[in-house]
Amino acid sequence: xxxxxxxxxxxxxxxxxxxxxxxxxxxxxxxxxxxxxxxxxxxxxxxxxxxxxxxxxxxxxxxxxxxxxxxxxxxxxxxxxxxxxxxxxxxxxxxxxxxxxxxxxxxxxxxxxxxxxxxxxxxxxxxxxxxxxxxxxxxxxxxxxxxxxxxxxxxxxxxxxxxxxxxxxxxxxxxxxxxxxxxxxxxxxxxxxxxxxxxxxxxxxxxxxxxxxxxxxxxxxxxxxxxxxxxxxxxxxxxxxxxxxxxxxxxxxxxxxxxxxxxxxxxxxxxxxxxxxxxxxxxxxxxxxxxxxxxxxxxxxxxxxxxxxxxxxxxxxxxxxxxxxxxxxxxxxxxxxx
Amino acid sequence: xxxxxxxxxxxxxxxxxxxxxxxxxxxxxxxxxxxxxxxxxxxxxxxxxxxxxxxxxxxxxxxxxxxxxxxxxxxxxxxxxxxxxxxxxxxxxxxxxxxxxxxxxxxxxxxxxxxxxxxxxxxxxxxxxxxxxxxxxxxxxxxxxxxxxxxxxxxxxxxxxxxxxxxxxxxxxxxxxxxxxxxxxxxxxxxxxxxxxxxxxxxxxxxxxxxxxxxxxxxxxxxxxxxxxxxxxxxxxxxxxxxxxxxxxxxxxxxxxxxxxxxxxxxxxxxxxxxxxxxxxxxxxxxxxxxxxxxxxxxxxxxxxxxxxxxxxxxxxxxxxxxxxxxxxxxxxxxxxxxxxxxxxxxxxxxxxxxxxxxxxxxxxxxxxxxxxxxxxxxxxxxxxxxxxxxx
Numbered sequence: 119x120x121x122x123x124x125x126x127x128x129x130x131x132x133x134x135x136x137x138x139x140x141x142x143x144x145x146x147x148x149x150x151x152x153x154x155x156x157x158x159x160x161x162x163x164x165x166x167x168x169x170x171x172x173x174x175x176x177x178x179x180x181x182x183x184x185x186x187x188x189x190x191x192x193x194x195x196x197x198x199x200x201x202x203x204x205x206x207x208x209x210x211x212x213x214x215x216x217x218x219x220x221x222x223x224x225x226x227x228x229x230x231x232x233x234x235x236x237x238x239x240x241x242x243x244x245x246x247x248x249x250x251x252x253x254x255x256x257x258x259x260x261x262x263x264x265x266x267x268x269x270x271x272x273x274x275x276x277x278x279x280x281x282x283x284x285x286x287x288x289x290x291x292x293x294x295x296x297x298x299x300x301x302x303x304x305x306x307x308x309x310x311x312x313x314x315x316x317x318x319x320x321x322x323x324x325x326x327x328x329x330x331x332x333x334x335x336x337x338x339x340x341x342x343x344x345x346x347x348x349x350x351x352x353x354x355x356x357x358x359x360x361x362x363x364x365x366x367x368x369x370x371x372x373x374x375x376x377x378x379x380x381x382x383x384x385x386x387x388x389x390x391x392x393x394x395x396x397x398x399x400x401x402x403x404x405x406x407x408x409x410x411x412x413x414x415x416x417x418x419x420x421x422x423x424x425x426x427x428x429x430x431x432x433x434x435x436x437x438x439x440x441x442x443x444x445x446x447x448x449x450x451x452x453x454x455x456x
Numbered sequence: 457x458x459x460x461x462x463x464x465x466x467x468x469x470x471x472x473x474x475x476x477x478x479x480x481x482x483x484x485x486x487x488x489x490x491x492x493x494x495x496x497x498x499x500x501x502x503x504x505x506x507x508x509x510x511x512x513x514x515x516x517x518x519x520x521x522x523x524x525x526x527x528x529x530x531x532x533x534x535x536x537x538x539x540x541x542x543x544x545x546x547x548x549x550x551x552x553x554x555x556x557x558x559x560x561x562x563x564x565x566x567x568x569x570x571x572x573x574x575x576x577x578x579x580x581x582x583x584x585x586x587x588x589x590x591x592x593x594x595x596x597x598x599x600x601x602x603x604x605x606x607x608x609x610x611x612x613x614x615x616x617x618x619x620x621x622x623x624x625x626x627x628x629x630x631x632x633x634x635x636x637x638x639x640x641x642x643x644x645x646x647x648x649x650x651x652x653x654x655x656x657x658x659x660x661x662x663x664x665x666x667x668x669x670x671x672x673x674x675x676x677x678x679x680x681x682x683x684x685x686x687x688x689x690x691x692x693x694x695x696x697x698x699x700x701x702x703x704x705x706x707x708x709x710x711x712x713x714x715x716x717x718x719x720x721x722x723x724x725x726x727x728x729x730x731x732x733x734x735x736x737x738x739x740x741x742x743x744x745x746x747x748x749x750x751x752x753x754x755x756x757x758x759x760x761x762x763x764x765x766x767x768x769x770x771x772x773x774x775x776x777x778x779x780x781x782x783x784x785x786x787x788x789x790x791x792x793x794x795x796x797x798x799x800x801x802x803x804x805x806x807x808x809x810x811x812x813x814x815x816x817x818x819x820x821x822x823x824x825x826x827x828x829x830x831x832x833x834x835x836x837x838x839x840x841x842x843x844x845x846x847x848x
Contacts, residue, residue: 347845357838365751446739
């Protein structure tokens with residue numbers, strides 16, 4: 119039992135935190151516009167070898183675990199960085215796990231952006247692919263096969279709530295089957311769990327960022343002659359937000375740890391982490407926006423950027439309630455000791 | 457990071473389960489449900505014989521030198537079996553603080569007796585007019601020669617009818633600021649002038665209101681320094697929240713009982729030819745409950761992990777208490793709903809689901825966001841000390 123990060127993990131977290139702090143990311147979010155991608159920020163992150171952090175060393179990565187990648191995702195989320203980090207991480211690991219070293223290396227080294235289609239192809243098309251507008255490598259299922267495509271990304275995102283670089287991708291003539299049947303299924307299941315945990319980490323970061331903005335605003339803003347923060351109706355709701363973020367982060371770390379260690383309940387924990395982080399991000403971004411009053415409704419203020427992404431990052435995966443079904447499937451109930 | 461319990465704690469859990477099978481009998485449970493006294497002397501003495509009443513204390517002081525994790529396992533296993541432990545828990549809250557701040561005589565006589573399982577301590581903090589605002593206590597202690605004379609009344613003095621002493625928060629300096637005029641006394645409950653009246657509660661637990669009329673105690677009954685009662689109380693409450701005793705073990709036990717009870721019942725029962733466990737609303741409610749349980753479990757685990765390293769954890773303990781008790785209430789309402797009309801039956805009905813534990817938890821859950829620091833007090837702690845917001 120040790121709930122502390124290692125010194126190395128603390129260093130990872132702090133390095134990326136200060137990187138994003140220096141990068142004026144909110145300006146970049148606005149600058150990226152409807153395409154939802156900042157190539158310069160992505161290049162800088164690739165120079166730090168971030169995409170390969172959790173890819174094996176023999177495939178050009180750092181060989182760290184999912185937990186380390188989750189720490190970077192938290193920072194990506196907290197600063198709303200418009201880069202396909204979660205997708206690239208998951209895809210690099212998937213390619214590496216199937217022994218596709220050449221592709222894995224390109225992804226790990228930041229030479230190619232990778233992504234995972236979250237639903238099977240219908241009529242030769244994967245729909246609403248996260249980072250689909252910018253990904254060089256798309257992995258997804260076609261029937262019982264797992265397929266990898268390396269077609270050129272269009273760069274044209276479907277206009278959407280949070281300016282995410284989503285678009286449909288065709289299973290084109292570059293398609294290669296990389297796993298079949300049982301292997302395809304287990305690979306996809308594993309990748310989906312990893313996608314959930316890393317998305318959960320980004321959502322935890324987002325929630326923390328939204329909470330920080332809210333705390334700062336209610337401390338500075340005065341009404342009725344006193345700071346908003348002195349009203350218990352406000353302070354107490356922010357305390358609830360803090361408790362939820364705290365719990366979501368612990369659950370996310372537990373899920374990442376359990377995938378790294380392949381414990382039997384890892385898929386269930388990944389689903390739980392995703393569900394709770396998504397719920398928390400929406401709760402916190404909503405509360406924080408509300409406490410901004412009319413300013414929260416103005417595009418000029420940053421809190422609306424959080425509010426949009428809290429919903430959108432989670433919705434990429436479909437109805438959150440459906441995740442509960444998977445948790446229920448794995449409800450093999452002998453509760454763990456508290 | 458490593459989320460597994462230390463191997464020693466896993467092994468210890470087996471010992472505890474064997475103890476539970478032997479000592480937490482149907483009779484023990486039935487008696488506590490009938491009388492509302494959440495204490496059983498037989499069970500309590502059996503715990504004392506093992507040296508488990510103060511599990512983390514050194515053996516030289518009657519403990520077992522166990523880790524915080526082992527103490528957590530002990531409480532968790534007992535709580536999830538539904539064992540009546542209120543007498544033990546309130547006693548240890550007082551005893552731990554007396555062990556730190558009391559006199560040598562108090563340590564030798566009171567603490568030793570308590571750890572041997574021979575006596576209980578009841579907590580006399582709240583009053584009819586001061587609950588969350590506990591520092592507003594009006595019960596007065598006035599110096600008279602070598603003695604003190606106490607007059608007033610205390611509310612929710614749970615276990616006063618079973619305990620040897622009441623740890624009494626009194627006002628000794630009415631002219632000082634609210635927090636600076638309080639002194640703590642350890643008063644024998646058989647002192648002349650004390651009247652104990654039962655108070656029955658929604659959760660079925662019996663508590664008391666206690667009246668003090670010209671109760672005379674020597675100065676040696678004073679615990680800690682004169683007018684330093686608030687310091688003592690803060691220590692007692694922080695120790696309670698930040699140890700295996702306070703850190704949510706009873707809430708986690710109740711939640712575990714509810715989840716397990718509902719799952720077992722739903723697996724074994726059918727409605728309209730379909731197993732209830734397969735009904736969509738039941739599945740979703742169980743899944744939501746499982747998520748809440750896991751988050752609460754982790755928050756409490758972290759509090760114990762911090763306590764094991766003797767780290768300050770007032771905010772983390774407040775987060776754990778706030779989240780787990782609110783989750784407990786969500787869960788009790790939600791799972792009872794999922795069960796349907798059968799959920800109405802209480803422990804007196806042989807057909808009651810999970811022996812009536814769901815129905816009981818629905819009633820009991822209401823007090824958990826009130827006692828030991830209400831949710832509002834927890835939110836004050838979190839917003840002021842965690843988020844750095846100013847006092848309202």
